[in-house]
Amino acid sequence: MFTSLAGRSVVVTGGTKGIGRGIAAVFAREGARVLVTGRHPVDGLPPGVAFAAGDVADAESCERIADLAVSLHGGIDVLCANAGIFPDKRLEDMTAADIDEVLGTNLKGTMLAVKACLPALTASGRGRVILTSSITGPVTGFPGWTHYGASKAGQLGFMRTAAMELAPRGITVNAVLPGNILTEGLADLGEDYLRGMEAAIPLRRLGTVEDIGHACLFLAAEEAGYITGHSLVVDGGQVLPESQDALGQM
Numbered sequence: 001m002f003t004s005l006a007g008r009s010v011v012v013t014g015g016t017k018g019i020g021r022g023i024a025a026v027f028a029r030e031g032a033r034v035l036v037t038g039r040h041p042v043d044g045l046p047p048g049v050a051f052a053a054g055d056v057a058d059a060e061s062c063e064r065i066a067d068l069a070v071s072l073h074g075g076i077d078v079l080c081a082n083a084g085i086f087p088d089k090r091l092e093d094m095t096a097a098d099i100d101e102v103l104g105t106n107l108k109g110t111m112l113a114v115k116a117c118l119p120a121l122t123a124s125g126r127g128r129v130i131l132t133s134s135i136t137g138p139v140t141g142f143p144g145w146t147h148y149g150a151s152k153a154g155q156l157g158f159m160r161t162a163a164m165e166l167a168p169r170g171i172t173v174n175a176v177l178p179g180n181i182l183t184e185g186l187a188d189l190g191e192d193y194l195r196g197m198e199a200a201i202p203l204r205r206l207g208t209v210e211d212i213g214h215a216c217l218f219l220a221a222e223e224a225g226y227i228t229g230h231s232l233v234v235d236g237g238q239v240l241p242e243s244q245d246a247l248g249q250m
């Protein structure tokens with residue numbers, strides 16, 4: 001049994017939808033005080049979850065959110081830097097603005113969110129930073145996502161040095177690498193598409209947003225305090241088969 005996270009202050013960037021919303025719900029169920037962010041407000045957030053509008057690509061916006069979390073919840077113990085976008089475009093059609101948008105949100109946005117929360121995470125004495133990266137980039141490739149893959153691999157490069165710089169403050173920095181997670185956006189792609197994806201996953205199901213929330217909860221636990229600078233793949237074994245044939249022989 002892990003030590004309870006009840007009462008801890010948790011900020012989840014991009015927590016209004018999809019994976020971030022799942023992370024927020026899992027922490028809120030544990031009794032944590034959760035603040036989620038996104039550029040647009042949404043209805044029906046899980047019970048006990050507060051919302052603040054903000055853009056992670058903007059430094060002032062990140063600082064305002066960190067200040068708000070401190071004034072609402074008395075500090076910040078856990079930052080889940082999760083906000084991300086994944087527009088697809090082939091490299092030959094990609095503009096400099098497309099690259100800036102994806103790197104600005106996913107990579108620079110991660111760094112700005114962590115930087116803004118640093119004073120409060122330091123004051124916590126047991127600060128935890130958990131980045132939502134992806135298997136795409138760090139482990140696999142997917143046509144149309146050169147900029148996205150670069151941003152997700154870049155998060156891990158950031159993580160390793162940040163973990164060293166922040167260790168003397170008792171802050172750990174880790175990442176979760178989701179595979180194919182069933183979010184509202186993915187569900188819209190239709191049953192046939194979803195069945196095809198499931199067939200490519202050894203555990204034969206798509207991930208749920210709670211699967212990612214539980215991995216974050218583990219990394220935030222008191223008992224995970226000696227883990228820093230590492231990444232946890234949460235993909236139902238998707239990256240394991242070395243070929244289609246290997247998958248077929250299961």
Ligand code: NAP
Nearest residue numbers: 014015016017018019038039040055056083084134178181
């Ligand atoms: P999603 O359903 O589209 O949700 C994205 C969230 O990020 C929303 O709350 C969105 O709210 C927010 N957001 C986007 N741009 C933002 C910005 N500039 N500033 C602040 N918030 C912003 O996406 P998701 O599938 O849950 O993905 C969440 C994270 O998981 C991303 O980092 C993604 O790379 C990663 N991931 C997802 C999967 C998957 O299968 N879904 C797999 C691997 C990794 P607003 O639009 O209102 O700003």
